[in-house]
Amino acid sequence: MNPAGVNPMSVRVKDIIITDTKNPTTNVSLFDNTKFPSMSSRPASFEAQITTDQFPLSLPYDITQNFISHLGAEQDNTWGDNSLKLKNHFNGTLSIILEDGFTVTLPPEVLMNASNITPVQNRVKDSKAPFYLSAAFLGQVYLMADFETQNFFLAPAVQKNNMVMPTPFCPKTTPTAYQRPKQGPWLKKGLIGAVVGGVLGGIGIGICAYCFVASCRRRVVERRAEKLAEEGRKAKMAQFEVEDAPEFDPPPKSATPFFWKRTS
Numbered sequence: 001m002n003p004a005g006v007n008p009m010s011v012r013v014k015d016i017i018i019t020d021t022k023n024p025t026t027n028v029s030l031f032d033n034t035k036f037p038s039m040s041s042r043p044a045s046f047e048a049q050i051t052t053d054q055f056p057l058s059l060p061y062d063i064t065q066n067f068i069s070h071l072g073a074e075q076d077n078t079w080g081d082n083s084l085k086l087k088n089h090f091n092g093t094l095s096i097i098l099e100d101g102f103t104v105t106l107p108p109e110v111l112m113n114a115s116n117i118t119p120v121q122n123r124v125k126d127s128k129a130p131f132y133l134s135a136a137f138l139g140q141v142y143l144m145a146d147f148e149t150q151n152f153f154l155a156p157a158v159q160k161n162n163m164v165m166p167t168p169f170c171p172k173t174t175p176t177a178y179q180r181p182k183q184g185p186w187l188k189k190g191l192i193g194a195v196v197g198g199v200l201g202g203i204g205i206g207i208c209a210y211c212f213v214a215s216c217r218r219r220v221v222e223r224r225a226e227k228l229a230e231e232g233r234k235a236k237m238a239q240f241e242v243e244d245a246p247e248f249d250p251p252p253k254s255a256t257p258f259f260w261k262r263t264s
Contacts, residue, residue: 001150007049009145009152011133012099014045016063018070020092021108030066038065045099048131050138056083056121058132064123075122078115086116094120096137102154104140144175 001008016030033039039062046060059067067073068084076085090112095105112118119136123129145152148171155177169175 001145001147001152003150005049007051007130007132008150009050009143010047011050011154012045013048013096013131013133014099015097016059017095017097018067018092019095020090022091028070030063030070036066036069038062038069046131048133050143051132051134052138053134054081054121054132055079055135056081056119057134057136058121058123058129060131061123061125061127064120067118067120071118073118073120076117078117082122084118084120084122086112086118089116096133104137104154104156106136106140110136110139142177144169146171146173148172 002010014031018028018030020026028035030036031042033042043060043062048059064084071090072087073084074087076083078085091108092111093105093107094111095103097103106119110119121132139157141157142155143152144155146169153175155175158178
């Protein structure tokens with residue numbers, strides 16, 4: 001850090017690469033003098049100050065002209081900050097590579113908004129203003145400043161950080177950037193969840209099917225038992241109807257009816 005400067009934090013940029021998401025293998029460096037013949041030689045790295053005073057990036061004149069030429073940009077001052085505007089829609093990224101290899105990538109939704117306005121500012125050829133990596137750059141990084149040792153640190157921002165827990169930063173220590181866990185294609189594509197869900201769902205369906213079959217079998221057994229009981233009851237009633245009741249001679253009319261004789 002340079003406390004004497006208006007913006008005490010600055011970095012050196014050695015390359016800026018534009019990548020088309022439709023063809024990721026096609027990378028165009030804005031420093032490539034073979035791609036942009038207007039430059040006689042490849043430019044050296046440049047120093048850019050980190051600031052929050054503006055949103056668009058302010059890059060060297062040659063680099064800005066290469067950006068205009070490659071993406072078909074034009075001057076625009078809709079927001080009063082001289083941001084460049086693309087004539088046609090572009091779905092790509094812009095990667096800023098610092099001198100130590102640290103890379104910050106602006107995603108498509110930052111490189112161009114719904115009105116085709118970019119986060120790159122127009123620059124005149126004779127401008128003596130500093131080069132800036134501004135809010136568009138800071139939106140993609142974590143910045144930690146240690147004012148006791150006059151050092152600052154950058155790390156890639158985790159845009160979806162539901163599972164990232166921040167830890168305290170003590171002075172005179174070097175923070176460690178978050179390292180994403182290595183995940184296989186199954187985890188990246190969420191196939192593990194699909195497999196677990198399929199297994200649990202299959203178990204649930206199996207349990208439901210077992211309960212349904214067991215209930216049907218129990219009803220069949222109950223109906224069979226009821227049928228056997230009904231058949232047994234009907235058989236007993238039929239047996240009672242077949243048997244003849246015994247007949248007795250009536251008592252004699254003239255005698256006292258104390259006894260009578262069975263005839264059959």
